[in-house]
Amino acid sequence: MGVRVQEGDFDLAVELADFGRGAGGIVTFTGVARNNDAGNLQYMEIEHYPAMTQSAIEAIANEARSRWDLCDLLIIHRHGRLAPGARIMMVATASAHRADAFAAAEFLMDYLKSRAPFWKKEVTSDSAEWVAAKEADEKALDRW
Amino acid sequence: MIDVVYFAWVRERIGLPRESVETDATTVAELIDELSKREERYALAFSDRGAIRAAVDQTLVDLDAPLKGAREVAFFPPMTGG
Structure with missing residues (x-):
């Protein structure tokens, strides 16, 4: 189980090497800095609220653990300046069964x-x- | 005294990231009212209340949340993580 907020990049292979030992299934998602429609993005600047970020993400992680049967969970979210194509964040969940992990x-x-x-x-x-922020993103919370 | 912190375009419009505020406001919304009366840049930053999110002592709250005992209030636009 882990939540990390960091400026530096992360290595998926390293993060997942020992993740979810004994699980039946592992789901991972990686968010990447997408170029804009014009294709002229120089970089994306991600600001955050340092005093709150870690605890806010941990609260979300704890809610997930209370709702589903997870044997492992990892969230990494970067901040700072990210070039197009850079990894922004990752989520990994491990469970006995894939439905819970997904x-x-x-x-x-x-x-x-x-x-x-x-x-x-x-x-x-x-x-x-x-x-x-998109209205659809706010609406997406309703399904939970 | 309450520490007030600003993020993203709220920070840019007000022109500073953090300040200490002497206030009699009893709710987050009242604090916004007080700040908005200070100067045009505050009024501009808070002109669309629907686009303002707030946290009291690092916990997200509604704008009608009480301020009693609060040490730090944060104002920012809707979040765009992930």
Whole structure:
């Protein structure tokens, strides 16, 4: 079990080497800094609320553990300046059965999107714009 | 005194990341009212209340949440993690 908030990159192979020992299934999701539609993204700046981020993510992780039968869980979320294609975050869930692992991973992604204190700014050669939250992201929480 | 912290475009519009505020506000919304009356940049940052999220002592709250005993209040736009 782990929650990490960090500026540096992470290595999926290293993170998953000992993850979920004894589980029947492991689900992983990796979020990547996507280029914008114009293809001119220089970098994405991810701001966060250092005093709150870790505890907010841990609360989301604990909620997932109470709802599904998980034998392991890992969340890593980066902040700072990220070039297009860079890994932003990852979620891994391990369970005896895949249904719980998939559901918990989706739940974690939905909640990290709109309940973890991160804000993305897209910086191009001629603009710097905060990414607006989508109504669909807020709606996605209703299914849980 | 309450520490007030700002993030993302709320921080940019107000022009600072953190300040200490002497306030009689009893709720988060009342604190927003007080700050908005200070200067135009605050009024601008808080003009769309529907786009403002708040945390009291690092816990997300609704804008009508009480401030009693609060040490730190944060204001920011809807989050865009993941």
